[in-house]
Amino acid sequence: MTAPYWETKSLEEMTQSEWESLCDGCAKCCLHKFIDDDAKDEAETTDYINANEQIHYTNIVCSLLNTKSCECTQYTKRTHLVPECVQLTKANLKDIFFMPTSCSYRRLYEGRGLPSWHPLLNKGKKHAMHKQGMSVRNKTVFETDVDLDAFENYIALWPLEDLD
Numbered sequence: 258m259t260a261p262y263w264e265t266k267s268l269e270e271m272t273q274s275e276w277e278s279l280c281d282g283c284a285k286c287c288l289h290k291f292i293d294d295d296a297k298d299e300a301e302t303t304d305y306i307n308a309n310e311q312i313h314y315t316n317i318v319c320s321l322l323n324t325k326s327c328e329c330t331q332y333t334k335r336t337h338l339v340p341e342c343v344q345l346t347k348a349n350l351k352d353i354f355f356m357p358t359s360c361s362y363r364r365l366y367e368g369r370g371l372p373s374w375h376p377l378l379n380k381g382k383k384h385a386m387h388k389q390g391m392s393v394r395n396k397t398v399f400e401t402d403v404d405l406d407a408f409e410n411y412i413a414l415w416p417l418e419d420l421d
Contacts, residue, residue, distance in 0.1 A: 284327035
């Protein structure tokens with residue numbers, strides 16, 4: 258029996274189709290996040306995190322997300338429609354500090370393998386991921402339905418970390 262491509266190829270060696278299939282579809286990347294920084298008065302985007310800082314995930318999601326399927330309704334146009342949406346690529350993978358530790362791309366980049374609930378290990382289905390509570394399904398509110406200035410009231414308390 259041949260080992261699966263994600264165990265035999267580096268991320269850089271994967272085809273675009275193989276790369277795309279690594280996404281577990283949890284939609285945690287669609288969560289609004291912030292770094293608590295008392296030194297800043299205004300929110301701003303950043304490309305790095307300092308050693309003493311922590312990322313806080315909220316349960317606020319992009320309005321393009323289908324919260325039942327955990328898929329973007331405008332996937333191919335998402336970065337045009339939402340300029341701050343980050344398209345994860347082989348080139349920017351080293352800068353993914355903002356992705357949760359359960360992210361499959363992050364796990365593989367860090368040499369940790371796919372989690373047991375990943376769709377590739379479950380006949381291409383997301384049921385195991387949803388059952389384990391590893392997706393955003395039934396846990397979110399749309400950014401259009403909340404006061405974004407009160408984002409600290411929406412800090413996600415449900416599991417964002419790895420289960421295995």
